[in-house]
Amino acid sequence: MKEPLAYTTTIMSWNFLLSSFGRAKVAGDANGKLDLNSESPSSIVLCCISIEEFCNEISSLSRAFCFDQEREPKLSEEERAGITQEKLNKLCAVSQDSKGSFYDRYKQVIRLLGENNPGFMDNLVHLRDLRDSLVHFRSCDVPITQGNDGVIRYAQNPPAVLHALKNKRVSGKPVVAPRKDDEWALRISTSAMAIWALHLTCQAILYVLDSFPDGSFRKFVIETYRPQDKSYRDLYSKAKDDIAEWEQEVLS
Secondary structure: OOOOOOOOOOOHHHHHHHHHHHHHHHHHOOOOOOOOOOHHHHHHHHHHHHHHHHHHHHHHHHHHHHHHHHOOOOOOOOOOOOOOOOHHHHHHHHHHOOOHHHHHHHHHHHHHOOOOOOOHHHHHHHHHHHHHHHHHHHHOOEEEEEOOOOOEEEEEOOOHHHOOOOEEOOOOEEOOOOOOOOOOOHHOOOOOHHHHHHHHHHHHHHHHHHOOOOOOOHHHHHHHHOOOOOOOOOOHHHHHHHHHHHHHHOOO
């Protein structure tokens, strides 16, 4: 059996986010000022996958960092600037646990970094609930009924998360279309919803990158997400600006 010389990891979280953004942008641009985006549901699911994959990548990068330190003279805890070996070992284990949603995995990571309740966690719960509603078929059943007045209508009960998001807006546009007689999956098919999910994904990922204390481990992680455009620290900082630019184009 060959002995490993080093470890690295495949960076897929960026690919999922880029796909989410690209699909939503093409669909949103095609409709001009009409805030209808058929790719918004796909974008939501891809955003959830991006966050989950990012957590797995941080775990894998922790394993690679630890392997490097075992082969070379170890850094002191001071040089790791607060990242203890115990925390690194726990980060290494995150990707080995197959249980839980992307939200559960994300909570594991931020707690290991000493963060417990950033202000956007409620929105991550909403994103999780939207994803679950989209991929669990029973939430997409659309009963059609005829009322006493003879009018045929949809009789679908939308998931509770739609009520939680009913007042959420992006650039003044509601993320959930107010047309209550439409299927709920159509009501979330807005560019505002896609942009909300994309911004939230960047916010969650950047929060983790910003939470690493200064030191060799932080540099090791940041370098992995370095973009070709050197004016940005990392890929997700650039994505944040690109999404904001598209938001101005499609929603203003």
